[in-house]
Amino acid sequence: MDPGEEFEALTVQHLDSLHAYARLLSRDRPASKDLLQEALLRAFRAFGSYKRQLSFKVWMFTIMKNVSVDWARGVRVRLLAGGWRESEEWFAAGHGEDPTPSSLPLDPEQVLIRNVTVEQVREAIKNLPPGLREVVELREIEGLSYQSIAEVIGHPIGTVMSRLYRGRNVLRVLLREASSDTVISRRAHGV
Amino acid sequence: MVCDLARRRFFPYLDGELAAEEQASLEGHLSCCPDCQRLIHLERTFRARYLDHLRPDPAPETVRREVSRLLNGLSDHHPGGSGGRHRRSSTIRSVAVAVGVCLVLGGATLGVAVRRWWSGTSASLVRLAEASVEQHQKLTRGLLPYDVRGMSPRQMERWFRGKLDFDVNLPELPRKNLALLGGRVSSLRDIEVAALHYQLDGKDVSLFVMPLEKYRQLGLAGTPKFKIVTYQGYDVIAWASHGVAYSLVSEIGGQSCLVCHSPEERLDFPTGFRAHGML
Numbered sequence: 034m035d036p037g038e039e040f041e042a043l044t045v046q047h048l049d050s051l052h053a054y055a056r057l058l059s060r061d062r063p064a065s066k067d068l069l070q071e072a073l074l075r076a077f078r079a080f081g082s083y084k085r086q087l088s089f090k091v092w093m094f095t096i097m098k099n100v101s102v103d104w105a106r107g108v109r110v111r112l113l114a115g116g117w118r119e120s121e122e123w124f125a126a127g128h129g130e131d132p133t134p135s136s137l138p139l140d141p142e143q144v145l146i147r148n149v150t151v152e153q154v155r156e157a158i159k160n161l162p163p164g165l166r167e168v169v170e171l172r173e174i175e176g177l178s179y180q181s182i183a184e185v186i187g188h189p190i191g192t193v194m195s196r197l198y199r200g201r202n203v204l205r206v207l208l209r210e211a212s213s214d215t216v217i218s219r220r221a222h223g224v
Numbered sequence: 225m226v227c228d229l230a231r232r233r234f235f236p237y238l239d240g241e242l243a244a245e246e247q248a249s250l251e252g253h254l255s256c257c258p259d260c261q262r263l264i265h266l267e268r269t270f271r272a273r274y275l276d277h278l279r280p281d282p283a284p285e286t287v288r289r290e291v292s293r294l295l296n297g298l299s300d301h302h303p304g305g306s307g308g309r310h311r312r313s314s315t316i317r318s319v320a321v322a323v324g325v326c327l328v329l330g331g332a333t334l335g336v337a338v339r340r341w342w343s344g345t346s347a348s349l350v351r352l353a354e355a356s357v358e359q360h361q362k363l364t365r366g367l368l369p370y371d372v373r374g375m376s377p378r379q380m381e382r383w384f385r386g387k388l389d390f391d392v393n394l395p396e397l398p399r400k401n402l403a404l405l406g407g408r409v410s411s412l413r414d415i416e417v418a419a420l421h422y423q424l425d426g427k428d429v430s431l432f433v434m435p436l437e438k439y440r441q442l443g444l445a446g447t448p449k450f451k452i453v454t455y456q457g458y459d460v461i462a463w464a465s466h467g468v469a470y471s472l473v474s475e476i477g478g479q480s481c482l483v484c485h486s487p488e489e490r491l492d493f494p495t496g497f498r499a500h501g502m503l
């Protein structure tokens with residue numbers, strides 16, 4: 034298979050994941066399409082240096098993250114993604130980063146008793162604060178290792194672990210509150 | 225091991241991310257602690273019932289189509305790598321040719337200026353050309369939607385006002401066979417620009433308007449006024465004028481200048497630059 038065909042095949046194979054991550058990085062705004070395309074063009078140009086032992090998905094995620102960081106640093110932030118900046122500002126404000134070493138995983142029993150649906154879990158993940166949603170999605174939906182997540186988000190593994198820890202606990206709090214669909218969908222629409 | 229320490233390791237344990245030693249010690253604790261056994265069972269149930277079923281949302285059909293169009297457009301080129309190096313060197317050669325033309329035809333004074341520019345700013349120019357060509361391709365292939373279309377140049381100028389930190393002044397359309405198809409706020413790398421898509425005799429021409437300050441930061445504001453480069457088969461002309469800078473992309477060389485100028489107008493180009501058959 035020539036490199037062009039290989040690139041195309043890999044892109045098509047992982048398109049759902051690439052699209053989902055673009056949406057995440059652009060806060061579900063329409064700019065996600067621009068972000069995805071820009072990342073694909075960059076990746077195509079750099080495909081010669083792509084090492085096959087690395088997962089294509091992780092490699093693409095890293096490029097997408099770089100595109101979103103570049104955009105957020107530029108003036109386009111107010112029109113485009115901005116997800117990176119919002120997320121970093123959120124952490125800078127002292128949220129989320131605290132690993133609260135004494136805290137324990139919240140027992141999932143309440144969630145199990147409520148018998149929420151997979152759809153509600155998916156919706157609750159989307160309602161997590163920006164930086165927490167990112168690590169939770171990369172782990173729970175994309176199945177990335179801690180090391181891969183660290184490479185994609187550009188933070189050490191310790192940060193990945195503390196964000197994931199907190200993200201999972203916040204998710205459980207959201208799901209415990211989800212006595213019916215209404216709670217989550219109200220949050221989803223920012224009401 | 226105490227229960228709190230064990231529970232704090234539940235997540236990495238179930239993620240398969242614990243070191244062998246930590247894993248053995250946790251499993252040792254689990255084998256003799258009914259409370260922790262119960263909790264880890266709940267964790268496993270939670271995973272099996274919910275997390276294991278999570279998949280990324282399917283990409284919508286519109287996105288699939290757009291990506292497929294993009295990939296088709298790319299299939300004419302080789303992906304980056306050894307092929308990329310070849311293209312880069314031919315690009316540099318094109319810059320050299322353009323400079324050469326100016327040197328031969330521009331006389332000694334211009335020659336000195338050009339040589340200085342060539343040594344210092346060619347990399348910036350190639351980067352600007354690369355970004356401009358990429359945007360041109362996306363605009364003309366419909367991969368970047370217009371923010372506005374079907375407007376006169378004056379209406380378009382008004383639309384851009386307030387959306388960018390600089391004024392966008394567009395030429396009136398001096399020719400019947402010239403159409404302004406649409407515009408959008410776009411970016412050449414990290415430079416926010418007004419992107420305009422024209423057609424001249426059915427040929428695509430993109431004009432990008434950017435703040436002069438950014439153009440200066442690229443080191444491109446000096447002489448010669450018009451920088452000309454061929455990148456991946458596209459002709460890119462960059463210049464600054466009246467407080468803003470422009471980058472013009474087409475496959476029709478200097479003819480694209482007719483987007484702004486009537487054919488009769490005398491253009492302030494480097495000597496020897498002709499509106500047709502440039503390079």
Ligand SMILES: [Zn+2]
Pocket residue numbers: 226227228230253257259260261
């Ligand atoms: Zn215990």
